[in-house]
Amino acid sequence: MIAYAIMVISVCFFLLPMLWIVYCSFRTQESIFTAKIFPPLEGFTLDNYRRILSVTDFPRYFLNSLRISSLVTLISLVVSVLGAYGLSRYDIKGKDAIIVGIFSTQMFPQVLMLIPLFLVVFSLNLMDTTTGVALTQLILVLPFCMWMLKGYFDTVPKDLDQSAEVDGANLFQRLVHIILPVASPGIAVVAFYSFVVSWSDYLIVSVVSQSQRTATVTLTISRLTASLLVRWGQVCAVATLTIVPTLILFAFVQRRLVEGLTAGALKE
């Protein structure tokens, strides 16, 4: 009984707000302003979507976001798989220090690093480029991905790749044929996490992006509610299109997500 009560309350609190904006994205401005929850049928429309997809620059920002987040995911996958394998399988000098160091980056205030970061990107001539945004966003995801994957790789018995090495398999072959199949849930989670964090990032994009060339959906949506007369129907449509990609990916990895997220913390 209590469990059911908690379930119902949670659904209302955590899911209703999302459903509400999706619902309102199909309503006209007039319908929203009647302040009724269930308006008459003529209050529903597809106009909000038609407008933001054809009149505004939203499709362009959406593609920017897709491009940046895909690049972050790709680099993050390669770098963190290699790094986590190195940390999991080899006795490197200062290994513990590196692991604590990676974890401790989580306490660095991003706002403190922002101006120097801006200058680094500037001096690399990467201002307002997809690469520039992606490279800087990597610092948001790499520590967590490496930590998570290392936890995952640690659960794969060392004998497996040691015997493969004796058989003459090189590093690449060991990674592809032995580690990756076993750790594929972890890999999926790393990809998901990288994509979503990059998609959601506001702080770094707001500094590195200077124009429409690299502006993302997150940047767009945060500027929408600033004006006085807000077209709420369109805002809701933009918000819906912003959250839908992350929700679709979430649906795909949902089952593995928990397993992957907790791999690092559960093994001890």
Add this chain to the structure above:
Amino acid sequence: MNRKNAYLLIIPALAIMCAFTVYPLAEGIRLSFTNASMLRPTYRYIGLGNFKQMINDRVFWLALRHSVVLTVIVVLLQLVLGLILAWAMKQEVPGMAAFRSVIMASWVIPVAATVTIFKFMAQPDVGFINIILRSIGLDRLVRYWFGDPSTAFACIILLHLWRNVPFYGITFLAAMQTIPESLYESAEIDGASPLQSFWHITLPGISHMIMVMVTIHVLWTFNNFDFVYLATGGGPVDSTQVLPVYVYKQSWDRYAAGYGASIGTVMLLLLAVYFVIYLLIQKKGEYER
């Protein structure tokens, strides 16, 4: 295995982290001892000048207090509510599996979207919250919830809870599922109440996960910029001003890069003290085991 290979493997990660994390951080700390400004090309070292200025900066102290209070309240509430949610999700009742699979949705959507959703819901005229309040006759409560100094801070707390409590619940649940069922069975035979077994079996069983979640969320919440900046910008009248937002405003709106950096350095110091204490506790825990 060959040790040289190992270094090659971690060098890409270390290089990126050095160029885009360690170096900017060191530069940020260096800037905090200067009078750097975005308005002029040159600057000089002024020793502890910025930190002296901070002592008399009323807004800094306000932001510091808000940051600490926000972090403590948010993490505590998330912990308690997360435990309750995890307990509920562990009950095998019809519909629970579906519930478990969708509940983390609020955690995966962008914070900017979350803020937009709640800003819309908090609107005085068309907001869902106020529509409901009016319909049950509480018209006097109707307001723009983020625009009222007496409610804005609570709204920020609510945003954090909305995003993170399901994440806590799901991770705690995963930890609970590693506790052998036989422990509960024998406790039941010994006559332990459900509350007793929760206290003596479940909590110790997931203590490590609790430690990790609390530690990481203290760091994340204290450093969080997006929620406050996007929802209220620190206002109204500084009622939600927190350190990350204040640093950003000093650096980018008032062009006081040096002073902004010095406040950032204070944030780092506070978190470093917290982090070292965590590491010591963790070391001690391992030693005792």
